Amino acid sequence: MSLTARESAGIRRQIKLPNSEAVKIAVRSLKIRFWRSIITAAGIVLAIAFLTYVVTAGSIENAMRAEDAPMDLAAMQKAATRIWLIAISLLICVVGISNAMLMSVTERYREIGTMKCLGALDWFVVKLFLIEAAFQGIAGSLVGAVIGVFAAVLAGMSEYGFAVFGSMPWGTLFLNIILALLVGAVLSTLGAIYPARRAGRMPPADAMRTEV
């Protein structure tokens, strides 16, 4: 005996996780595991702060130079170094953030297996972790971006004095923050989706057995 198509369609409607519930569960989970969440977020903050600092320091320098002379050899070298720094800081973001998210999801495989025993679909698991990751990613990136910009402005002040505020490229700084937010959110989401999907697809017995 097998299920008829109609029964099957009925079953489809009977298993659900409303968005409001998912957000509630995710927020609660972040709050209760507050310190663990902070540590994960700290990884994101540091990576994004570094990236934002490097990019913003470049923007400020460009703005200051535009008022001065054309580029000399030393300035060109500095620009080249900057590109390297940006590449490296991006790499740090990719490795740091995805590692932080991978760990924070992987250590909860058992929880994922349990949820599946209680009738969660693979997609519920991904959804819950996605929301958590997005919150952590956006909050961490925002803090990181603000710290990075602040540090870059301080560094600019120490180099150029208060003159730096005269030609401060506020628009570019704002764009840098948006960019950093984007990078942080995308990376932390990707870093969380991968293990959550993997665990979601496992038979629950395997997910619950997995020890990290």
Added chain:
Amino acid sequence: MATAAAEVQLKHEYAVKTLGVVKEYVMGKQTLQALKGVDVEIRAGEYISIMGPSGSGKSTLFNMIGGLDKPTRGKVYIDEVDISGLDAFELAWLRCRKIGYIFQTFNLIPVMTAIENVTLPMIFAGMTTQDAMDKGAELLQLVGLGERIRHKPLELSGGQQQRVACARALANDPAIILADEPTGNLDLRTGHEIIELLRHLNKEKGVTVISATHDLKMLDASDRIIWIRDGRVDKIERRDELDIAIGTVEGENEA
């Protein structure tokens, strides 16, 4: 609830049936056969204990029956439906509404309070938050934890955690409760209380209880005992035949 159980009993003779279930685990170059062809038939409303020494494959069989893992070969029928043919939705539905699980290690979600743990399956089943909270409180009352619904698992003793797990297993009025070593991490008295609770649910609500265990206290509560040895069904006994059997059993296990 009793009428629903009676309906189930009329409609489906067997709550669970397995046919030649084989489970192999591949470990590097070696293939380990945890189950070597298991046939069992369990009627709706029965209280079954799956007994056997550790490593005999009883937990593996438990996972197969519960749809928590897929057999390498063979079939598992729950209410006469072959579960290997179910898609992800149907399998989730089965786990959500048909079966309640209880584990040796409790497996409560650590970040959730007792009531949140109990209501989670109801939320998956589409119940509104208020209804779920009402029913969750009722179930926790039933297992004797009415006062502690806001406690987190770590603030509860082992026995209390297992009671929460029992309440959670009952969330969507399942037809079958699967318990894998439910008393394994509990002291004698608390273990006994959990067995009593399972027996009570079996008698009062007509829930089919299948429990993997090596706890001999369980024998007294069971209608039938399925002995697993080395991945095969060794023997199946009814409780009334048990008096003679228990001596040899203890001899075997304690040796």
